[in-house]
Amino acid sequence: MTMIQALRSALDVTMARDAKVVVFGEDVGYFGGVFRVTEGLQAKYGKSRCFDAPISEGGLVGVAIGMAGYGLRPVVEIQFADYVYPATDQIVSEAARMRYRSAGDFTAPVTIRMPCGGGIYGGQTHSQSPEAFFTHVCGLRTVMPSNPYDAKGLLIAAIECNDPVIFLEPKRLYNGPFDGHHERPVVPWSRHPLGMVPEGWYKLPIDAASIFRPGKELTVLAYGTMVWVAACAAEETGIDAEVIDLRALWPMDLETVLASVRKTGRCVVVHEATRTSGFGAELAALVQEHCFHHLEAPIERVTGWDTPYPHAQEWDYFPGPGRVGEAFKRAMEA
């Protein structure tokens, strides 16, 4: 399966298992979504389970919270992560705090899916990685898969989770893995083992990292597209990097991260999002706090620049294997 098919399968499986699961968003119903993730669901489950919505992100999330208050499990699609901001009040002030403020009287088991990330010539408003806005919010879970197998297992886990989940989907990975070499043709998921996705129900833990590439010399903390870029940089530099795919950004699997850094003594954090106050800052701080005596070198961060995401300068902006590899070398030489 592609990541798109895997996500669709996750929705299909959960909708079939639980009548409380409803799916809606802009162009999500009849048309099946601008990225085809919800294709066929309305025909199969009917318009009351999968439907089109007005162009109102605050409305999508607001009604989803009300539905959750009733007892449904809404799965909302924000067409691009770049357009989630009008829903910020409902996400931050309402969904994230519903359980806490009502002492469990009401909860908000809402899943908010949104395609994110760059590398597709999406320019300023089709490329952003806003995860740090959400990892900062107590009460939210923020998740990002890097391959079809994880995408399905994590989305099922997100929908079944009783906490609100921000589910970020790197659209650059929708059709195939991407290591940052934009000059090469895209390899489809059908030719990759992680494109082998079971048809039925399975789920992954919603707070567990995976070791994407085992290694001994340094630890790379990455998620989404940058997992592939980091693995590529390891091959190209010959540095035996251990690439950890966080999968769950927050709450996160700190134990896996700390065990790796204590083993390697070096750490490089990689994300597409802008640098300052990005999620990488939290990762670096946690590693520094917990692994200070094991560190052989300063923690490196390879990120997007502190600029809006440009169009023409896509590959100067996107942290490709070249820039990531340079950081590996700096970490090894320190």
Add this chain to the structure above:
Amino acid sequence: MSEYPPLRLHVPEPTGRPGQATDFGYLRLSPAGAVRRPAVDTSHFDTQDLSYALVRVLDDEGQAVGPWAPQLDAATLERGLRAMMKTRIFDARMLIAQRQKKLSFYMQCLGEEAIAVAHSFALENGDMCFPTYRQQGLLLARDDVSMVEMMCQLMSNVRDPLKGRQLPVMYSMKRAGFFSVSGNLATQFTQAVGWGMASAIAGDTRIASGWIGDGSTAESDFHTALTFAHVYRAPVILNVVNNQWAISTFQAIAGGETTTFAARGVGCGIASLRVDGNDFLAVHAASAWAAERARRNFGPTLIEWVTYRAGPHSTSDDPSKYRPADDWQRFPLGDPIARLKAHLIGIGHWSEAQHEQTKRELEAEVAAAQKEAERHGTLLDGQIPSAATMFEGVYEDMPAHLRRQRQQLGV
């Protein structure tokens, strides 16, 4: 030289500022009984005139007149009067408790008691209200809600059902159809629509009732709620409580000048009413009409309740700095308790003596509840929920980082 005079920014002002008298001529009032009552399956278009008029039942003599006069028995009306009196006495008592620093903050609904109380009488168990912080009448009208529990929330004491996490008055009571109150204005208006949509998805017969003030209609969620309610024909009552004031801001600055909030509903394709919010009978009749519409799948109704915020915005507010001190006395729609009392006396089911007796009973009841609540602590005496509970309920299960932080606090 331009042929046009210079443009000028228009900034609305209330007619009455401190030391002046408000000219209430801006209120579009209709005589009691004058406004027609359409069938519950009416189209939004057919409510256009109603959105600029005012549904009223009780006339100046306290008689119920016109097509909206509900067929309520005297016992129900007495129960309504009692609930309004209870709400006002509760508010007065809690205001004093705040001044005594037994609670940090309070918000009265003085003058607005009829809206929440009569509306709650028109709903059924299982329906869900999405209130603001000024609909305590929805809870106090119910015999199955304990005032002690409400006061424990206000005092953030060891019996506070919200474990001291919430500012006073931000109640949550699912079992009483009272959704968790948020400090963020208007958010619940959209959530109410979603709850109604969920009831429709589930094939249920329960309905939602969303609440918002005049000031908060300027928030984007107001418009969002109307759009979604209309698009999905959600079984929801969208209540706009126009009490003329948003803290110090007159309703004209919220967009009320030369128009009505009910008219917004019609513009969005929603049947809309504008109702005398100080007329218990009109509130009940309009609420029942809207509830019936929703329950019969005819879709949402928007109701603008015209009332007056008689008290300060909150215990942190001093209205004498921005409006006339005698404004409520001059408000043309009067006091909801006085009006229902006059009606009940007029139909021979109430008396001044009964009123005084009831007042004394309720005062004693509220005082006893306060005494009971204070036994579980107040903000003053430090009998608050443990600091360890502060870390609970952020997530369903406590993640590792919160367990570490709790340990750091040593609790």
